Amino acid sequence: MDPLEDVLALLETRSHLSTRLLAGGEWAVRFAAPSGVKFNAVRRGSCLLEVDGVDEPVTLSEGDCYLLTRPRGFTLRSGPGVVPVDAGPVFAKAEDGVARVGCGEDVFLMGGRFSFGLRAQELLLDALPPVVLVPAATGQAETVRWALTAIDQELLHRRMGSTLVAEHLAVVMLVHILRLHLVREARTVSGWLAGLADPVVAAALARMHEEPARPWTVAELARSGAVSRSTLAARFKSAVGQGPLEYLTAWRLELASKQLREGSATVASIARDVGYGSESALSTAFKRVMEVSPHHYRKQSRESSATAVPPDHNRTE
Template sequence: MDPLEDVLALLETRAHVSTGLMAGGEWAVRFGAPSGVKFNAVRRGGCLLEVEGTDRPVELAPGDCFLLTQARPFVLRSAPGVVPVDAEPVFAAAEGGFARVGRGDDVLLVGGRFSFGDRARALLLDALPPVIHVPAGTAHAETVRWALEQIGQELLQRPVAATLVAEHLAVVMLVHVLRLHLARESQGASGWPAGLADPVVAQALAALHGAPAHGWTVAELARTSGVSRSTLAARFKRTVGCPPLDYLRRWRIELASQRLRKGTETLAVIARAVGYGSESALSTAFKEVTGSSPRAYRGGPAA
């Protein structure tokens, strides 16, 4: 099992494609802090991205895309010093699926946002930098460019079910952007995403996600990864931030939490499904990790 796929599925990842932006001449647009993860891609032209709390602007060229993983206001502008206008009235006046600012259409951007389940920040977003920029020239970025081209065509031509197709393509783009980021800048990630960049730790993570109910030992994971027990234990803790079996326990509790939120299975059934031999064993582990009992969690506001 691919841990990235596993987490994105658990978080119920959804894409929401928004109105595009056409701009020309001197222009600048100020956006409020987005909900979820904001993404934009430059289909034509170029501009500057300025995100609140970051050190310097990001220069965006044709084919570039970016993700904002935190809720921070940002500005897109043609050049430094241009006074920005608020995005809300600009996009309220959009026609034909595109908002317009400045004079001309030298610049074309498509974008939207990704929404996730309640555990997204703890499981994924906190492990990523606030801005992920993928330049068009990034190695192995062909699939991202293809997805962006297809999204742009869907939004411009508006065939039947264009929004649905564009949103599915956006999720494909998200997976590839995260892959490229983790491969290119593993030091910019922490937790399990950082582990994916270490070939030894990645094999152990894949084994844990592939069979979370299995009674794993560190020695067995080490054999799966082709290293000694001590080597795996040290590399796993250094990259992921916790020992392998502690990670397994927390992932089992995430899986149990999802079943508690979404279904009506008994605690005994859930316990067996996630690798605990009894309801009491699950309850003990669940309370150690979450501070709440499974029964209280199922009936409480957090669920």
């Protein structure tokens, strides 16, 4: 299995498209901290992006796309010195899925957000910078432009199933953005995501994700990358921040956690599925890493689900 695909599936990645924005003249819009990961793409014109906690504004040109990976407020503006208006009232007055600000139609943005399961922050988002930018001038950005154009067409023509298709295309776009970020900014990425940029480490990750229950040894994993045991151990530790077998343990526990949250299988059955020989072996590892027993974790998860506030899927900005 592909590790990136595995993690995005484990995190139950979903996209939620939002109202588009038309702007012209001098304008500025202030947005509250988004829930999930916010994305926007500039389909026409240019503007500035200012993100709380990021020192310098980001200049956005036609074709550029960005992700905001932290829950931080941000401002989109035509230029410096314009007093921003709150996004809420602007988007509340949207017509035909388009909100307007300023005078004219110089700038057109489309966007939305990605929502994830419980472990997204640690498994994915902490490995990324607060702002991930994909400039249109980047040669590899063609696939992102294709996805954005296809989303535009779905939203414009509103054929049967257009919302579902557009939201799936947005997830495709997310995968391409993460791929491009790995290629362009491999040195700034951390954790398992950084391992995908190293072909030797990526080969070992792929084998572990393909057969997580197999009793892997470092020597066997090293053969998948045609390197020595010591070379794999050193490169894996350098890229991912932990050894191969430590990573394997963590991934098995993530798989076990998902089954405990969502399924009704016994702890003994889950233990066998993820590579532990007995319920007690899984319980020992689970307590060491998660600090609670599997049974307690399942109980906590069900209680949390029963009292959770449903997500607001009607957010437009």
